[in-house]
Amino acid sequence: MLLVPCPHCGPRNASDLSYKGESHARPDPNSATAEEWRSYLYMEDNPAGWLRETWYCRSGCRRFFVLERDTATNEFRNPPVPGAKLGGKA
Amino acid sequence: MVDPNSVNPVFESPITSTNSGSAGTSIGTSADQAALTLADESSLTKTLIRAEPRTKAERQLDVVFGASRLVDGVVISGQRPSEWLVIGEANDVSTFVDRIDREGHVSLVDHTHSRAMMRLTGLDASRVLEKVCSLDWSSEMTPNGAVVSASVAKVGCDIVRNDTFRHGSALASSAPTEVIPPSYWIACDRSFAQYLFDAILDAGQEFGLLPA
């Protein structure tokens, strides 16, 4: 069982949450090129190591939050801050 | 707010508790275990209040996420950040809700008929919950008054541990030596209510859980 540290609810079973994937900074829609949009929408870094990612606490507080996980060990770090903005690669 | 006395107070519960899930092999029910009950309390009035931080309403409610308190016959439960469920008899909830300040970003929605609610009570109640929910139901983690939201038998539920509240009145504390059994309100969407009621009865069968 993967215990995900929700900033509101504390450690919760990952099955209580939805994984929303890698968190990348959204480019400015007024100035982004088509290539930048494509990269933002479809391209993943998928590293074996630290990754900044978004989770949704579906069964608990129903909040989105960002945290960092080592994809190789499933270790979490940097207790997430409620309401933190998405911010690119870890 | 609609005056509750001006409407026909008909409530139809989504739960039929007569066909209990306790059919089948009964395993050693002692007198104590028989006190483990699951009651349909869907008819209690449930009003959901959302209020932005730093509104007057938030200060009036005065309950943090994950906690609850009893005031004027209603239980205010901090269900989610900036979100409270007020539970009680219709008149009590109506009186309470009418006093809530509406200034700022505040909303009130009556969930009485959209949410079912059942009450699981008994010394083994936490052991029943442990079978169908992944949270820690020990009294250290979820003491009386604790509020959590979690999946119960795969249904999204809001749970309030509420050992003393009985339809608007606190249990008499005249018998200090008597152990007050843990009691949990479990609220879910109306359409899942019958399934959840039967699923909890099924999980509690080994502890002698009976519909109240």
Ligand SMILES: [Zn+2]
């Ligand atoms: Zn949460």
